[in-house]
Amino acid sequence: MRFNLFKKYRGLKYGISEKRDGSMKLSAGSPKVSANRRRFFIKRGIPIGLLVTPLQTHSSRVFNYGADRTEGVIISADGLISKLRNVVLTVSVADCFPVYFFDPKTATVGLAHCGWRGIEKKLPAKVASRITANQSDLLVGIGPGIQSCHFEVQSDLLEKFSDYPEAILKRGHKSFIDLSKIIRSQLLALGLKPENIENFGECTYCQKDKYFSFRRDKPVVTRTVVAYIGLGL
Ligand SMILES: [Zn+2]
Numbered sequence: 001m002r003f004n005l006f007k008k009y010r011g012l013k014y015g016i017s018e019k020r021d022g023s024m025k026l027s028a029g030s031p032k033v034s035a036n037r038r039r040f041f042i043k044r045g046i047p048i049g050l051l052v053t054p055l056q057t058h059s060s061r062v063f064n065y066g067a068d069r070t071e072g073v074i075i076s077a078d079g080l081i082s083k084l085r086n087v088v089l090t091v092s093v094a095d096c097f098p099v100y101f102f103d104p105k106t107a108t109v110g111l112a113h114c115g116w117r118g119i120e121k122k123l124p125a126k127v128a129s130r131i132t133a134n135q136s137d138l139l140v141g142i143g144p145g146i147q148s149c150h151f152e153v154q155s156d157l158l159e160k161f162s163d164y165p166e167a168i169l170k171r172g173h174k175s176f177i178d179l180s181k182i183i184r185s186q187l188l189a190l191g192l193k194p195e196n197i198e199n200f201g202e203c204t205y206c207q208k209d210k211y212f213s214f215r216r217d218k219p220v221v222t223r224t225v226v227a228y229i230g231l232g233l
Contacts, residue, residue: 003141003198006102012109013046013088014100014229016143018210024092024226026053037226041088046233050088054080056113060121062130065089078118079127081110085232094212095204097145098227099124099183105137109229114145119179120160125186135191142199143227146215148178150205 001016017024022036038048052065054077062079080089091098091113101110112127128138148169158175167181180199187197204211212223
């Protein structure tokens with residue numbers, strides 16, 4: 001996965017694992033996942049000790065790594081930002097969108113785990129505004145996630161997102177929501193430039209050999225891929 005917007009920044013490392021790399025969802029007593037993560041990151045020249053891995057709860061909490069005080073050892077957040085170099089922010093996803101942020105002006109990176117719950121709470125905009133008060137240079141890449149081809153919804157979600165008619169699609173009697181479009185709308189409303197938001201566009205449900213999909217697989221134990229971004233590596 002590559003974003004054209006990030007191309008010229010050589011110190012910026014970012015990406016996402018694929019299904020063949022194995023599940024990346026950290027949970028208690030899962031040595032296999034730890035081994036998958038180690039193998040994936042070492043291949044990319046990233047020591048596992050540099051990873052920042054939050055406990056994700058579909059919240060809109062944004063943690064500034066290196067600035068906010070940690071409460072104990074576990075960071076509970078769905079958005080991460082950092083101005084530190086040699087730190088790699090990670091989130092794990094299976095249908096939710098990983099959203100990557102880079103502000104060249106302040107050399108700040110950010111990453112958000114955006115499912116509909118986080119998007120409803122405007123998590124992407126919250127991450128953006130924690131990074132900088134001036135949004136004109138901020139670059140955002142929206143990674144793979146469940147696209148409107150497969151995100152069928154019922155009336156409860158249609159109601160929650162009724163402020164975004166441009167993102168609601170009807171096919172026959174069924175309704176679908178384009179979550180990446182809502183992420184984009186929220187960022188534009190905050191003041192980001194349209195040309196500074198890039199959407200990768202792949203659907204995690206459609207691409208069954210490449211991604212885990214919670215909706216498609218209905219797993220007993222959730223399996224995820226890992227998204228990451230860091231600077232100065
Ligand atoms: Zn699809």
